[in-house]
Amino acid sequence: MTAPVAMAELWRGGMLESTHLGHAVICGADGGIEAAWGDPQAVIFPRSSCKMLQALPLMESGAGADLRDDQLALACASHQGAALHTGKVARWLSDLGLSESDLRCGAHEPSDREERERLIRAGESPCQLHNNCSGKHAGFVMMNRHIGGDADYVDPAHPLQGAIRTAFEEVTEETSPGFGIDGCSAPNFATSVHGLARAMARFATAREDGDARDRAAHRLTRAMARHPDLVAGEGRACTELMRAMEGRVTIKTGAEAVFIAILPEQKKGIALKITDGGTRGAEAAICALLVRLGALDPDHPATLKRLNAVQKNWRGIETGILRAAPGFA
Amino acid sequence: MTAPVAMAELWRGGMLESTHLGHAVICGADGGIEAAWGDPQAVIFPRSSCKMLQALPLMESGAGADLRDDQLALACASHQGAALHTGKVARWLSDLGLSESDLRCGAHEPSDREERERLIRAGESPCQLHNNCSGKHAGFVMMNRHIGGDADYVDPAHPLQGAIRTAFEEVTEETSPGFGIDGCSAPNFATSVHGLARAMARFATAREDGDARDRAAHRLTRAMARHPDLVAGEGRACTELMRAMEGRVTIKTGAEAVFIAILPEQKKGIALKITDGGTRGAEAAICALLVRLGALDPDHPATLKRLNAVQKNWRGIETGILRAAPGFA
Numbered sequence: 001m002t003a004p005v006a007m008a009e010l011w012r013g014g015m016l017e018s019t020h021l022g023h024a025v026i027c028g029a030d031g032g033i034e035a036a037w038g039d040p041q042a043v044i045f046p047r048s049s050c051k052m053l054q055a056l057p058l059m060e061s062g063a064g065a066d067l068r069d070d071q072l073a074l075a076c077a078s079h080q081g082a083a084l085h086t087g088k089v090a091r092w093l094s095d096l097g098l099s100e101s102d103l104r105c106g107a108h109e110p111s112d113r114e115e116r117e118r119l120i121r122a123g124e125s126p127c128q129l130h131n132n133c134s135g136k137h138a139g140f141v142m143m144n145r146h147i148g149g150d151a152d153y154v155d156p157a158h159p160l161q162g163a164i165r166t167a168f169e170e171v172t173e174e175t176s177p178g179f180g181i182d183g184c185s186a187p188n189f190a191t192s193v194h195g196l197a198r199a200m201a202r203f204a205t206a207r208e209d210g211d212a213r214d215r216a217a218h219r220l221t222r223a224m225a226r227h228p229d230l231v232a233g234e235g236r237a238c239t240e241l242m243r244a245m246e247g248r249v250t251i252k253t254g255a256e257a258v259f260i261a262i263l264p265e266q267k268k269g270i271a272l273k274i275t276d277g278g279t280r281g282a283e284a285a286i287c288a289l290l291v292r293l294g295a296l297d298p299d300h301p302a303t304l305k306r307l308n309a310v311q312k313n314w315r316g317i318e319t320g321i322l323r324a325a326p327g328f329a
Numbered sequence: 330m331t332a333p334v335a336m337a338e339l340w341r342g343g344m345l346e347s348t349h350l351g352h353a354v355i356c357g358a359d360g361g362i363e364a365a366w367g368d369p370q371a372v373i374f375p376r377s378s379c380k381m382l383q384a385l386p387l388m389e390s391g392a393g394a395d396l397r398d399d400q401l402a403l404a405c406a407s408h409q410g411a412a413l414h415t416g417k418v419a420r421w422l423s424d425l426g427l428s429e430s431d432l433r434c435g436a437h438e439p440s441d442r443e444e445r446e447r448l449i450r451a452g453e454s455p456c457q458l459h460n461n462c463s464g465k466h467a468g469f470v471m472m473n474r475h476i477g478g479d480a481d482y483v484d485p486a487h488p489l490q491g492a493i494r495t496a497f498e499e500v501t502e503e504t505s506p507g508f509g510i511d512g513c514s515a516p517n518f519a520t521s522v523h524g525l526a527r528a529m530a531r532f533a534t535a536r537e538d539g540d541a542r543d544r545a546a547h548r549l550t551r552a553m554a555r556h557p558d559l560v561a562g563e564g565r566a567c568t569e570l571m572r573a574m575e576g577r578v579t580i581k582t583g584a585e586a587v588f589i590a591i592l593p594e595q596k597k598g599i600a601l602k603i604t605d606g607g608t609r610g611a612e613a614a615i616c617a618l619l620v621r622l623g624a625l626d627p628d629h630p631a632t633l634k635r636l637n638a639v640q641k642n643w644r645g646i647e648t649g650i651l652r653a654a655p656g657f658a
Binding site (some may be wrong): 107120121181182 | 347436437449460509511512513514517519534587603605610642646647649
């Protein structure tokens, strides 16, 4: 097992203050490794970075054939519960003859500031629509209605989750060593960093006129790139960086510092994991890899917020910088 | 240079998901190393973990001779801006004939939920009293009035900061290699993990009837232990763990995953830094070291929230556990 390597560093007063280590793989069109850092075989939980894999059964089965791009982007999103997101998910459920109470993701405070403060002022509690995974779960309940499964669609033994596992293992080209329960209660299947990057290369090469899997992967990838505001939200890395890349690249973060990228023009897939789970490290590292591949402008404000990012304190005084570790990307 | 060692691990679904590495030192009464993990000579910024060092000139000069324990606890605090904290700091400033506008810490949202939501409902903005460092800065302006320094007391060239550097270097027994600017705009002097632990051993052995430094260190240590609610706030690690140890141990966290402990009964000092800056890792690691020394009950709810801490998701389902790495502490 190869140790993780330094990917991002926080500097303060001309001295190194903190370091993020990780594993990363860039896969080419054939799923082979084009570049790697750390251990490509390190087993990770992709967490929310694999939501487009979890949406494959919905699309391949035909259950989601009539869904619009905005709905597909939400199915793959970790949105921040803004009114834009909750409104669209609520309408999607309503169109299915279902409601918020049919979801099994649980409720949490929205990370969208405006909506969070609205709830506080109104004395309201957040509901399951605010859960960052509510779009994924709308896709889950839609698929579940299609297959006639019972209501507890997040049970690892439920046929929906079995279909997801099958698709997940096929596109990662690995037998998953197991699963953990995610924040939204769905099982999250483990794979290697290489496996996750291989899956993203599969998405990057998916043909619009190919087989059912091709068409599903192509539509999901494109829908995310077309709706960066739905995949995360204002101020967030996925949204700002996809906008900076003007629809050419699809990216997605996952909890505990996972990040993936799908590059259809270059027919490449990227996966990385910062082993300490620190989000800022994963954001800096994915920026560095996208800059390396020429996909992201290193001087774009969205990049400079996360890579070579000047740190300022409460009075706006510069205190340091977050940058790529020497020798990484 | 010795590499940092694994101190805390997050497990999910029976698999290791994330790991926190770090450096730690336990010093005995003479400042020598009794136990160490990683590199004792690793240079770190103590950040807020050294606020009791920054308060030494205030006490040793006699400027703070009449301060009560609650004020001394606030001088060493990273409080969460609850009404309890802001009210006491405001009265302290008022007693000095000063006000919030004399502070140079900047304003940020309080992390205390009740106060944060009150501001939102009232349509008010946070002020400098809400800054987690406002108590430290109240001590700074009090000392500054005593020495007749100019208003910009956070300038690294200001005599107050010079006095702090001298005290800092004396108790760490190291020449600081430099400083960074902290979140609150004050300079934060760098030292080794051993230096920081040595300073804490100095505090642990400080005699109530000793010299000026002894008396200052003793009073600050005791004031923090007597007012755990002022040092941080409800729900926070410093507050809950000091309560669990019933005043026998003084602990303090610092940004970027630093933690110190002062154990007067055992005449020991502890310092640790998780190299990725992840707070949960530092909290788990300090718990492990305090349990090792018999100072903290491993089964206390405040411990189990941070070490062998069962992770639950939005529906209350167990998803994993945060625990000490094998072989650490």
